[in-house]
Amino acid sequence: MSEARTEGERLAELAKRRGYFFGASGAYGGAAGFYTFGPQGAALKSNVEDAWRDRFTVREGNFEIEAPTIMPEPVFEASGHLDGFDDMLVECPGCGESHRADHLIEDHTDIEDAESIPIAEVEDLIADHDLQCPNCGAHLAGEPVEDFNLMFETNIGPGSSTPGYLRPETAQGIFVEFPRIKEYARNSLPFGATQIGRAYRNEISPRKSIVRTREFTQAELEQFIDPERDEPDLESVADVGVTLYPAAEQQADDGAYVETTIGEAVESGIVGDPWIGYFLGIAREWYERVGVDMDRFRFRQHLAGERAHYAADCWDAESEVDGDWIEIAGFAHRGDYDLSKHGEHSDDDFTIFRQFEEPKRVERTVVDPDMSVLGPEFGGDAADVRSALEELADRDPSAFEGETVRVTAGGDTYEVDVDVTNFRVEEQTLSGEHITPHVIEPSFGVERTVYTILAHAYREDEVDGEKRTFLSLSPAVAPTDVGVFPLVSNVEELTARAEALADDLRAAGFSVVHDDSGSIGRRYRRQDEVGTPFCVTVDRDGLEGDAPDSVTIRERDTARQVRVPIESLVAELRAVESGEKAFDELVDTYELVAPGADA
Numbered sequence: 320m321s322e323a324r325t326e327g328e329r330l331a332e333l334a335k336r337r338g339y340f341f342g343a344s345g346a347y348g349g350a351a352g353f354y355t356f357g358p359q360g361a362a363l364k365s366n367v368e369d370a371w372r373d374r375f376t377v378r379e380g381n382f383e384i385e386a387p388t389i390m391p392e393p394v395f396e397a398s399g400h401l402d403g404f405d406d407m408l409v410e411c412p413g414c415g416e417s418h419r420a421d422h423l424i425e426d427h428t429d430i431e432d433a434e435s436i437p438i439a440e441v442e443d444l445i446a447d448h449d450l451q452c453p454n455c456g457a458h459l460a461g462e463p464v465e466d467f468n469l470m471f472e473t474n475i476g477p478g479s480s481t482p483g484y485l486r487p488e489t490a491q492g493i494f495v496e497f498p499r500i501k502e503y504a505r506n507s508l509p510f511g512a513t514q515i516g517r518a519y520r521n522e523i524s525p526r527k528s529i530v531r532t533r534e535f536t537q538a539e540l541e542q543f544i545d546p547e548r549d550e551p552d553l554e555s556v557a558d559v560g561v562t563l564y565p566a567a568e569q570q571a572d573d574g575a576y577v578e579t580t581i582g583e584a585v586e587s588g589i590v591g592d593p594w595i596g597y598f599l600g601i602a603r604e605w606y607e608r609v610g611v612d613m614d615r616f617r618f619r620q621h622l623a624g625e626r627a628h629y630a631a632d633c634w635d636a637e638s639e640v641d642g643d644w645i646e647i648a649g650f651a652h653r654g655d656y657d658l659s660k661h662g663e664h665s666d667d668d669f670t671i672f673r674q675f676e677e678p679k680r681v682e683r684t685v686v687d688p689d690m691s692v693l694g695p696e697f698g699g700d701a702a703d704v705r706s707a708l709e710e711l712a713d714r715d716p717s718a719f720e721g722e723t724v725r726v727t728a729g730g731d732t733y734e735v736d737v738d739v740t741n742f743r744v745e746e747q748t749l750s751g752e753h754i755t756p757h758v759i760e761p762s763f764g765v766e767r768t769v770y771t772i773l774a775h776a777y778r779e780d781e782v783d784g785e786k787r788t789f790l791s792l793s794p795a796v797a798p799t800d801v802g803v804f805p806l807v808s809n810v811e812e813l814t815a816r817a818e819a820l821a822d823d824l825r826a827a828g829f830s831v832v833h834d835d836s837g838s839i840g841r842r843y844r845r846q847d848e849v850g851t852p853f854c855v856t857v858d859r860d861g862l863e864g865d866a867p868d869s870v871t872i873r874e875r876d877t878a879r880q881v882r883v884p885i886e887s888l889v890a891e892l893r894a895v896e897s898g899e900k901a902f903d904e905l906v907d908t909y910e911l912v913a914p915g916a917d918a
């Protein structure tokens with residue numbers, strides 16, 4: 320049993336001891352901000368990803384893609400990450416350690432949102448509060464604070480002529496492929512594209528174990544909508560209860576949480592966009608399902624200065640661990656920012672054709688200059704003159720009302736007879752127009768979700784007079800579904816039956832650990848500590864006693880055990896795993912095995 324420490328310390332110790340996660344490359348001293356997930360952690364993380372995929376891709380009817388993690392420089396010129404994806408860096412004059420200036424201010428003053436403060440003011444705050452280096456204690460007053468771009472740069476191929484970057488968000492892989500993904504959506508809005516994959520940020524000071532790392536996994540959904548026509552299915556989440564912390568409450572002296580429902584929050588305008596409201600609703604339900612404690616969970620709206628360069632509005636899902644709030648997901652309204660930028664910077668088409676409800680009759684100006692006149696008159700500039708005439712006809716048709724018209728091309732002015740331009744106004748029938756879709760983006764950090772789940776699942780209690788530590792993980796994400804044991808390991812018949820049963824359960828789709836080493840009590844504790852929700856034990860009574868062909872099922876959190884016929888085992892385990900049945904129902908149906916049987 321661990322001594323009482325912070326939740327984070329207890330978790331780091333358990334995570335390392337039981338194979339959840341640990342600092343990577345330890346044999347070579349490690350590298351800050353990189354973690355390896357051990358067998359339990361990798362299984363938990365992959366279950367969280369599967370649960371996310373099931374809810375946000377499959378059930379929403381979205382498309383999942385997998386794009387490369389390295390992308391060429393023009394992608395990030397267009398997205399704004401090359402210029403705007405910076406954190407504030409201050410270097411210690413004593414030990415040379417780099418620090419995030421805004422974090423130093425937040426950690427040592429009452430200021431909560433230092434990220435949005437301009438650099439010059441941050442320098443002043445460091446001096447005014449006489450902030451010191453957390454590593455060596457040197458005074459940081461007077462040290463310059465600089466913007467530091469968080470992207471990892473590399474070269475694509477030998478040489479340095481083709482710079483590339485490790486993507487800082489999976490989202491850009493989706494945006495860049497929009498011209499092809501829209502084909503799969505039959506060029507029709509709304510549709511969503513998702514991606515679960517690695518993102519990389521050269522964080523100035525990685526911290527809190529897997530909470531702020533340099534390589535991590537995002538699960539992102541880009542919902543493409545027609546802002547004038549598309550609405551979410553708000554009705555389906557209208558009654559979901561949420562704890563909101565709007566920007567106005569954060570700024571008020573007596574600011575408080577707003578306990579409300581999604582329906583009311585959208586109707587009252589607290590959540591300004593119904594799509595954001597919709598995703599907050601399904602996210603709230605999803606987080607509860609995977610085991611986040613809803614008493615330690617809130618949605619917080621970004622303050623104006625805190626929003627990313629692309630976001631019009633943003634809410635974060637936050638979980639509380641050790642008294643601190645951790646951002647575990649962001650829900651941003653990105654408007655048409657990304658698709659417009661990629662449309663401007665590339666030759667591809669980032670729009671969607673929107674059909675009018677009724678075809679429209681419109682007037683359109685046409686110029687069709689006589690090039691046999693323009694050619695000899697303007698020589699090599701004739702084509703530019705033609706383009707300038709077309710552009711002018713579009714912009715200012717009245718310029719063609721006189722006998723001649725003047726245009727500028729390549730810095731020179733040209734005068735052209737209007738007759739030669741063949742200017743006319745024609746009527747046309749249009750069936751639709753090209754629009755740039757807007758994007759609503761729920762963006763989840765997988766490691767931070769795993770961290771929260773583990774922290775919120777950690778429990779200590781006493782069973783049969785003995786202290787135990789256990790993880791009350793939701794069966795939806797627990798690394799192992801079932802532990803299968805012979806009651807004693809030295810009876811061959813019991814061991815053989817337990818091994819066969821473990822194989823049968825694996826074939827039925829359960830992830831199973833078979834364990835026959837040590838006392839049965841010790842084996843239960845091992846599974847409790849890694850959060851296995853149920854253990855199945857083969858004992859003598861179940862072989863040949865009063866209840867032949869039966870086993871016991873033990874529930875992790877209460878340590879209660881019931882005796883169940885083997886023929887019902889798979890169905891009953893499925894029912895309690897999926898939540899379709901409570902363990903109480905098994906207790907009502909079957910014989911309860913006396914406490915102490917697991918000692």
Ligand code: GAP
Pocket residue numbers: 487488489490520522529530531532533534535537539646647648649760762763764765766767
């Ligand atoms: N595409 C939007 C985007 O990337 P973000 O708020 O920068 O938005 C989304 O990141 C989520 O990714 C965060 O809510 C967080 O859970 C996770 N995340 C961001 N930086 C991280 C880091 N350095 N380490 C671990 N997770 C991180």
